[in-house]
Amino acid sequence: MNFFLETLKVIGLFVYYLLESLVFLVVPRRKKNVSGEIVLITGAASGIGRCLSLKFARLGATLVLWDVNQEGLKETVRLARENGAERVHSYICDISKRQDVYRVADQVKKEVGDVSILVNNAGIVTGKTFIDSPDSLVEKTMEVNTMAHFWTYKAFLPAMIATNHGHLVSMASAAGLCGITRLSDYCSSKFAAIGFAESIDIEMRSLGKTGIKTTIVCPVVINTGMFDGIKTKWPRVLPVLDPEYVAEKIVNAVRQNQELLLIPHSILHVLFALKSILPVKATVLLMDYFGILHAMDTFKGRPKKE
Structure with missing residues (x-):
């Protein structure tokens, strides 16, 4: 009898959740107020980090x-104040170093308070074939794009758990859902970042900490300079995204407690649904058709001085 009731309950909730998701495709979710929340953004000196800050x-x-770029950070602070921020605190922090993260995190707790929205945005890319990627850059990619998430969560999640209130934002990538040539270390780091964020989300749910939300962001290439030179075969289908547009989508996703944000939404959902059911050869064929296999052939990246 217990088995029957439990199965009936699961079926009922399963149908309810499916219908709920369909409704949210038509009716926008209610947006939560983030005024007064303490929002920590890594990689805030430029690109998406700066856009999100504003x-x-x-x-x-x-x-x-947080950033390692002091001049860029000062500019973001200035712009944030011009855009109405009354309380802005900036810190030089090398998130690739665990002890630096913990040290600066302690400073933040003492000087500002408990972070309630954590945005792990900072990222780097090597852009070389696996064989040509220096070991030091492979390690750095994993440290910045993946391991830093572990250390920031360790630093700020306990306070969120204590109050059952918070939001964890992981800036991942569409490259975290599909392997791509010349991005072996980058894809690996983003696959790991997604897996980590999903695991912590499930862990919070199992602990009954439903007040702690998670948003995983998976965009295609963003025009911030990080992937300068990259081209897509069909830009109308897989465009190089405008940073302002992406930042607006992310903030809206956070305010609506959206768990997964794919940008562009429709084509990525279709492509990755197909990837899970198609034979590998058919998947590679589609990747080649959309220009994904050779998208990095024209990659330049940011100039060394940056």
């Missing part, structure tokens, strides 16, 4: 900005 500033959040 958007959260306009919403009245208290900003905690």
Whole structure:
């Protein structure tokens, strides 16, 4: 009897969740207020990190900005204040170093308070074939794109658990859902970042900490300079994304407690649904057709001085 009731309950909830997701495709979710929340953004000196900083500033959040680029960080602070931020705190932090993360995190807790929205945005890319990728750059990619998430969660998640309130944002990539030539270390780091974020989300749910939300962001290439030179075969289908557009999508996803954000939404959902059911050869054929196999052939990346 217990088995029957439990099965009936699961079927009922399963159908409810499916219908709920269909409704949210038509009716926008209610947006939560982030005014007064302490938002920590890594990689805030430029690109998406800066765009996110300014958007959260306009919403009245208290900003905690991390980067290794001091001049870029100062500029983001200036712009954030111009955009209405009353409380902006910036810190030089090398997130590839665990002890540096813990040291600066302790500083933040003492000087600002407990972080309630953590945005792991910082990332780097090597852009070389696996054989040509220096060991030091492979290690650095994993340290920045993956391991730093472990250390920031360790530093700020306990306070969220204590209050059952918080939001964890993982800036991953469409490259974290599909292997790509000349991105072996980058893809690996993003696959890992997605797996880590999903695991912590499930862990929080199993602990009954439903007030702690997770948003995993998987965009295609963003025009921030990090992937400068990369081209897509069909830009109307897989475009190089505008940073402002992506940042707006991310902030909206956070405010609506959206668990997974794929950008562009429709084509990525279709492609990765097909990837899970098609034979490998058919998947590679489609990747070649959409220009994904050779997208990195024209990669330049940011100039060395940056």
